[in-house]
Amino acid sequence: MQIQEAHDLLDPTWPQVLIMEDEVSVAKGLGMVLSEEGYNVDLAMTGRSALDTFNQKMFDLLIADLRLPDIDGMEVIKQVKRRRPDTEVLVITGYSTVTTAVEAMKLGASDYLSKPFTEDEFLSAVKGALVTKEFMAADAAATPLEPLPEDSLRLTEVLQQIRQRFTGRQQEVITILQMVQNAVGYIPIEALQQVADFTRMPEAAVYGIATFYERFRLSPVGRHVVKVCRGTACHVKGADKILHEIEHRYKLSPGQTSKDRMFTLETVACFGSCAIAPVVVVDDKVSADMDPDKVGKVMKDLALNDPKFEPR
Amino acid sequence: MDFADLKTQAEREWQWLENPPQPLIQIGTGTCGRASGADKVMESVRKTLKKIQVMARTMEVGCIGMCYLEPLMTLRKRGHPPILYGNLTSAKAADIITRFLLDGDLCLELSICTLGEQSRNGIPRLQDHPMMRTQCRIALRNCGLIDPSNILHYIARGGYQGLSRALQMDGAEVAEVIRKAGLRGRGGAGFPTGLKWELTLKEKAEAKYIVCNADEGDPGAFMDRALLEGDPHSVLEGMLIAAHAIGAAEGFIYVRAEYPLAIARLEKALEQMQRCNLLGKSVLGSKFDFNVHIQEGAGAFVCGEETALMASVQGSRGLPTPKPPYPAQSGLWDKPTCINNVETLSNVSAILENGAEWYAASGTKKSKGTKTFSLAGKIRYTGLIEVPLGTTLKEIVYDIGGGAPNGKKIKGVQTGGPSGGCIPASLFDLTVDYESLAEAGSIMGSGGMVVLDQSTCMVDVARYFLSFTQAESCGKCLPCRLGTHQMLRVLEEICEGRGKPDYLELLRGLSETVQKGSLCGLGQTAPNPVQTTLRYFLDEFDRHITDGKCDAGVCLPLFHYEIDPQLCNGCGLCRRKCSTGAIVGERKEPHFIDQAKCSKCGICLQSCKLEAIGIH
Known part of the structure; x- marks a missing residue:
């Protein structure tokens, strides 16, 4: 049974969820809650039909009741995890005991919810389970990000320091722009004007410098900048595959920032850490010997430890 | 003190x-x-x-x-x-x-x-470890042994002895020592360092400058980073000696912003030098005054070229200018300027400490001393090495580097980064020095060595380097700006399986145009990786164009993975690892790959313990 048809505009990039629950009213209710939030939901009333549906489609999350009319819910989880280990599992049940909870976790369930629960508890458990699948940062911001209110404050501060430290000669201009970018994260347009003023250079010349050098950015970045090294050693050891993985998982291309401002993806010509290639540099910390799997973990840890992180 | x-x-x-x-x-x-x-x-x-x-x-x-x-x-x-x-x-x-x-x-x-x-x-x-046995460490003499943030460690190991000796000679005498030692520029081109100093010394001007080029932009090279991080004083001492030799009172270190630790170590080193009277007015009580500024680069490969570098130090876009005038005549702010590479300067301090004869004892007739190389890519012992010039590639790759990991076959080695070329394993008896590498179509370069094995596609390597030089071309000269772009397009088509037989001639023609029509080293050498792969790995281009196959399994449209049912025992490891669910099969029965679902990530190939998965 599917309730997807009710939604005309389904976003295929949103998580696919399978709800396995034998009580029709509960199943439909949970299904409604999730599809209102934008998830793509399938329902299954028995363990067998759940496994059948599972065989036909890829799911990101299985929400499993343990008491079913035909097979044991645990058995379903076991089979699902064996076939596609990357499927997340959230267990819901009315007969919760510590032992069943532990058993479900051992099978790889990411959370456990005992009935009755509120809609909010349910939603946050679902989001929590999907965090591990990193759906939170999907969708890159197509247009440049808006500046944050604190940006102009930081700019004023750093410009003050610059005026004290430098004399305004042209040879200082690159160092000055570096300082601005380090303080604000990018070079705002008004900074270009002020730097031109201070160094007595034409604005066009300062703009020319800011656009010539690869390192300078003219628009805001996310809270974490992920840089994939594309040096020769990294290239022959699979840097492209790492880049594809990030592009695929977070729907980001180099130079883009995720909508939630969590990540900005960039590439760098070479970090000179070729002996431990391939490397990825996240917030100036070099991670050695990366592969598509490891880079996913590095980014997930970052997101989970970010104070502003909100699972969708 | x-x-x-x-x-x-x-x-x-x-x-x-x-x-x-x-x-x-x-x-x-x-x-x-x-x-x-x-x-x-x-x-x-x-x-x-x-x-x-x-x-x-x-x-x-x-x-x-x-x-x-x-x-x-x-x-x-x-x-x-x-x-x-x-x-x-x-x-x-x-x-x-x-x-x-x-x-x-x-x-x-x-x-x-x-x-x-x-x-x-x-x-x-x-010194008995296979990686170390044949090494000879001059530039890297202190790396890993001393605390780089403690100037006393450097001094105790003979540091600043060379400077104190140099300060008792005049500029011409110092340059003479370096000329006798036979030291050549370690940045890649191999210009005799002593001669460069003599030329700058000869110029009459009220100010002269010394620049240390630490803009190590070659992808695949990290010698300068390791040296600056591990022993910054050896470079700074060399810089002081050079400044004294040419008569400069001010110096700049142009270092990549991608090397934050190297910058921090340099800053710390300069602070200590101030305290020890090694910088500023009358260095070590002599008549020599000297100051150094650190200038961070901002991510432009072309700034490794000396005229572009100087433009950048002066606060402009890093565009190269025609030579002559050479920097020795008219460099920074039109004053005579000497630009030396990090490793060159580290050698300078060692030569002044130990003498020209000592240095000239190692190396070949035309290439004296030692050279550092960063060994990376498909090799067992990756790392930073230093060997006498004239060592063969075979010794470097097999004896020091230990050959390819997992018993794979080595195809060749890439030297000199985007300006260099790929040398096939059949030529590994070649000695490493400026002349013989150039003869083979590559260059010494700054010292990056990336080892390539059977899972590396040479057409893809050529495409990779062109995509790099195309992106880094500053755009001033048309043959470089558009030529690299066209070459990249041709190579991309070959990698995508749309190559035509006459493309190889087209590549050769474009290579020549870009080489001859560019002002600076970037454009003049950009075709090298293409020319050497065409020269030594022509069969791979033919396979791509004629048969539509990439045997290395790199160019995605030109291969697919297949499981050999004879070898597969149905362990299911690859099925569990496959992120797209493309592998199907019952337990203990041979598995199959659903080609429509396969993303060719290669995880199955890595995970199979029976080598049942092949590239077809």
């Missing part, structure tokens, strides 16, 4: 280090070490020392060059030769500290080698 006092103090400190009254733990915390977890190892060591209540000192050192073993730790305790441990984790480090310091257990199973002349309990000496 005068130099003699400084030297006495330094030697006292060094003796303490050689024979420490309390145990001393040194951890390599260069960028490679940190990336591999040296910070965590350091933290674990400190915690363990507290826990077992042993008084001991910890110290950060630079990179000893055995990057494949990072993180590395040296344990020094009275009565034992210093022992080096590698491939550490927090737990392993804690274990070693506890067992060694409490029970005197040397932890043989985790040890790599001893440092110094003694071996112990079957642990070999560093």
Whole structure:
């Protein structure tokens, strides 16, 4: 049974969820809650039909009741995890005991919810389970990000320091722009004007410098900048595959920032850490010997430890 | 304080280090070490020392060059030769500290080698390790052995001795020493350093400048980073000697912003030099005044070219200008300027300390001394090495580098980065020096060596380098700007399986145009990777164009994976690893790949223990 048809505009990039629950009213209710939030939901009333549906489609999350009319819910989880280990599992049940909870976790369930629960508890458990699948940062911001209110404050501060430290000669201009970018994260347009003023250079010349050098950015970045090294050693050891993985998982291309401002993806010509290639540099910390799997973990840890992180 | 006092103090400190009254733990915390977890190892060591209540000192050192073993730790305790441990984790480090310091257990199973002349309990000496045996360390003489943030360590190992000697000579005499030593520029082109100094010295001007080029932009090279991180004073001393020789009072170090640790170490070193009267007015009491500024680059490869670099130091876009005038005549602010590479300067300080004859004893007739190389790519012992010029590629790749990992076949080696070329394994008897590499169509370059094995596609390598030079072309000269773009397009078509037989002629023609029609080294050498792959790996181009096959399994549209049903035992490992669910099959029955779902990520190939998955 599917309730997807009710939604005309389904976003295929949103998580696919399978709800396995034998009580029709509960199943439909949970299904409604999730599809209102934008998830793509399938329902299954028995363990067998759940496994059948599972065989036909890829799911990101299985929400499993343990008491079913035909097979044991645990058995379903076991089979699902064996076939596609990357499927997340959230267990819901009315007969919760510590032992069943532990058993479900051992099978790889990411959370456990005992009935009755509120809609909010349910939603946050679902989001929590999907965090591990990193759906939170999907969708890159197509247009440049808006500046944050604190940006102009930081700019004023750093410009003050610059005026004290430098004399305004042209040879200082690159160092000055570096300082601005380090303080604000990018070079705002008004900074270009002020730097031109201070160094007595034409604005066009300062703009020319800011656009010539690869390192300078003219628009805001996310809270974490992920840089994939594309040096020769990294290239022959699979840097492209790492880049594809990030592009695929977070729907980001180099130079883009995720909508939630969590990540900005960039590439760098070479970090000179070729002996431990391939490397990825996240917030100036070099991670050695990366592969598509490891880079996913590095980014997930970052997101989970970010104070502003909100699972969708 | 005068130099003699400084030297006495330094030697006292060094003796303490050689024979420490309390145990001393040194951890390599260069960028490679940190990336591999040296910070965590350091933290674990400190915690363990507290826990077992042993008084001991910890110290950060630079990179000893055995990057494949990072993180590395040296344990020094009275009565034992210093022992080096590698491939550490927090737990392993804690274990070693506890067992060694409490029970005197040397932890043989985790040890790599001893440092110094003694071996112990079957642990070999560093100089007997296969990676080290044929190396000869001049530029890297202190890397990994001293604390780079302690000037006394450098002085105790003979540092600033060369400068103090140079200050007693005049400029021409100093340049003469370098000319006699036969030192050639280590940035890649190999111009005789002594001659460069003489030319700059000859010019009459009220100001002259010395520039240290630390804009190590070649992808695949990290010698300069390791040197600046591990022994910044050796470079700075060389810079002072060069400045004295040409008569400059001001110097610039142009260093990549991608090397934050190198910048931090340089800043610290300059601060110490100030305090020791090695910078500023009358250096070491002589008539020589000198100041150094650090200029951070901003990510433009072309700024490694000297005229572009100078434009950047002056606060402009880094566009190259025609030569002549050469920098020696008209450089920074139109004043005579001498630009030397990091490694060149580190050699300079060693030559002034030990003499020209000593240096000229190693190397070949035309290429004297040693050269550092960064060994990376498909090779067992990745790291930083230094060998006498004239060593063969075979010795470097097989003896020092240990050959390819997992018993794969080595196809060739890429030297000189985007300006260099790919040398096939059949030419590995070639000696490494400026002339013979150029004859083979490559260049020495700054010293990047990326080893390529059978899983590397040479057409893809050529495409990779062109995509790099195309992106880094500053755009000033049309043949470079548009030529590299066209060459890249042709190569991309070949990699996508749309190549036509006449494309190879087209590539050859474009190569020649770009080479001849470009102003600076970037454009003149950009076609090298294409020309050498066409020369030595033509069969791979033919396979791509005629048969539509990429045998290395790199160009996605030109291969697919297949499971050999004869070999597959149905263990299911590949099925579980496959992220797209493309592998199907029953337990203990041969599996199959659903080609429509396969994303060709290659995880199955890596995971199969029976080698049942092949590239077709």
